[in-house]
Amino acid sequence: MNESEVAFRKAVQRFADIVCADDSVFFDSLPGRVESSLGSPMAALGVVNESTRIEDVVDAVLLVEEIAVDIEEYVPEELSDLIKKIADARRNLQSCQ
Structure with a gap:
């Protein structure tokens, strides 16, 4: 596992x-x-x-991101912040691949 994958998995684990x-x-x-x-x-x-x-984890994060955008007005700030953190970690992972 490379460093960006480890960071991504840690971000997902913190979210969970x-x-x-x-x-x-x-x-x-x-x-x-x-x-x-x-x-x-x-x-x-x-x-x-x-x-x-890792592909399955990325897909799950993408699904959470996509749905959150559709209901953004109802998502509490704390959850929105958590979703942004896993989205940032996903983007970092994908930029390193």
């Missing part, structure tokens, strides 16, 4: 640790529209591990 935590406090606090639109894609990021193909 916050958004997909076992106690669901963060996820349950999201507006209904955000929860229903982003729930499945965000859950997919929650099961990413070291053996997950």
Whole structure:
């Protein structure tokens, strides 16, 4: 694994640790529209591990990004910031490949 891939996976893991935590406090606090639109894609990021193909992780992040743009007005700032961080890490990864 190269440095940009490691950084990308770490960013995704931080996202999952916050958004997909076992106690669901963060996820349950999201507006209904955000929860229903982003729930499945965000859950997919929650099961990413070291053996997950990097292409699959990138695809999951892209899906979260695309949906978030469509419902941007409903996405809380904290979640928007988290999505921006994984998007930045994805762009960095792709620029290094």
